[in-house]
Amino acid sequence: MSARITKAEVAFLFPTARNDAADRNEALRLAGARAHQAAVMATLHRLADRVIGWPARARARAELSAMGARELADLGLTRSEIDAAIDGRRA
DSSP states (O other), X not given: OOOOOOHHHHHHHSOOOOOHHHXXXXXXXXXXXXXXXXXXXXXXXXXXXXXXXXXXXXXXHHHHHHSOHHHHHHTTOOGGGHHXXXXXXXX
């Protein structure tokens, strides 16, 4: 067996003193990583909502498309507003 210690072992056993700038940089790096992870998760969540909700939106689109102009007017819609209403782009 060798009595030598590797650089990685030295760094683990005897950590160097940290300064305020290094601590601040580490905090910023961790905050950036958390923000990135949150953005990725939000994107995946939106994508999953779109995929899972697709059959319900297709049924709603078919039902509204089958209605006449008078029935759509009773709902406050025109035929050209059906897609926007289903996708939630219309107030």
